Amino acid sequence: MKNKISTGIVAVIGILFNSVTTISAQTPGSLSLEEAISLALQNNHMLTVRKLQIEEKEQKVSEDKVKYLPSVTIGGSYQYNSNLPALAIEQGRFGELPFGGIVIPLPAADEIIEMGNHNIYNAGVSFYQPVSQIGKISAGVSVSRMEFEIAKTEKNKAEFQVRQAVEKLYFGLLITEKQITEAEIKLNLARTKLYDAENALASGKATESGIYGLSAAAADEEQNLLKLKIQYDDYADDLKQLTGIDQTLTIIPEPVPVENLTVSLPRPDTSINGAVSMNNDIRIASLLINKADYSIRAGKFSFLPDLGIQGGYSYQKGSIIYPKNNAFIGASVRWNLQDAFSNRTILKQRTFARDQAREILSNTTDQVRKDLIKAYRKLKQSEELMNVAAKGVDFRREDLRIQNDRYESGLILDAGLLEAKAAMARAESDYLAGRLNYRLALSEIKILRGDY
Secondary structure, eight states, X not given: OHHHHHHXXXXXXXXXXXXXXXXXXXXEEEEOHHHHHHHHHHHOHHHHHHHHHHHHHHHHHHHHHGGGSOEEEEEEEEEEOSSOOEEEEOTTTTOEEEETTEEEESSSSOEEEEOSOSEEEEEEEEEEEESTTHHHHHHHHHHHHHHHHHHHHHHHHHHHHHHHHHHHHHHHHHHHHHHHHHHHXXXXXXXXXXXXXXXXXXXXXXXXXHHHHHHHHHHHHHHHHHHHHHHHHHHHHHHHHHHTOOTTEEEEEOOOOGGGTOXXXXXXXXXXXXXXXXXXXXXXXXXXXXXXXXXXXXXXXXXXXXXXXXXXXXXXXXXXXXOSEEEEEEEEEEOOXXXXXXXXXXXXXXXXXXXXXXXHHHHHHHHHHHHHHHHHHHHHHHHHHHHHHHHHHHHHHHHHHHHHHHHHTTSSOHHHHHHHHHHHHHHHHHHHHHHHHHHHHHHHHHHHHTOO
């Protein structure tokens, strides 16, 4: 019976171990946190979309500026006439002319004068320079410029989000890596206890029932190890997708130096005042107010008649009625009264939009202040927890040293040393988790301040 149990356990462990090793059978590559952030900022598709949106809005500003220039129209046409207009003058239409006793009618015979040719050509160029709508065009350019600034701010906000997402995944990999080490040690500890129990059973010093419990414990540790490795691969896949790394590569995250975590931060009041002008959400809300103001300004110019200067030059051939060359210049005035009435409702709509933007700005400012205070409090708490976890790592490291000396002296068995190693791995995992919480709180403050 004992041999059957051992054989079954070995088979289960072998299957699980093979499945775990198959998951990560890829080419390894070292990756630092700074490299991961840099790759994400270069290769992330959503950031590329934001960059293209900036280019789009910039071109929209250039498009609106063209409206300052006069609109120039160049055209030409050709026409073939099958029947030509004619001027008929009958004989004697203009009277008679006595000459030497003879009366000569004017004209002397019926005359038919064709008023053109079968082929008629004409070409011309005309221009129109707006005058009264220059202010409206200027306001429209300002509206497009506000949309351009909003697109740039949205890009900065997206970059902050990508950087924070990379940090979460990167530290998640480091933490899971430590948890995997702890799980592997616990698995070895469970196997050692099972092996000792089997030897005790063979020597008659233990009962068979204890073997089942230890076998189940070993299977649980194996299952936990498998879950952690799957979680590690999930984190790695998400990080590779975010950074644009080939999915066939296995990334190995490098440890983050402790000195890269702690920074000197200003007092909360100073940071809050700075965030009012630097926070991306506040900047977007402010730009929306400016955009609404310029839209209202453009609407007010719509009440004015459309006054402009127009002119041009034309050339034609084929008609004797019109001159071949003609240059002209003048002024044009148009005023659609219906637009003047409908523009009142448009102005009201844009005024309501500006009021909404102002409320959004007030709400965003209040929320940023609250989030900053909360983030500073969380940063302080995370720093305290991280320092406590660091002390735990020091104590566990010293305990592991002592237990290793005792093991080498033969005072403890393998199980005692493995328990000390598992406790050490657990302490390192808790410390990394504390560092992650500290880093996230720090990045949250930087995001709120707009200097991440």
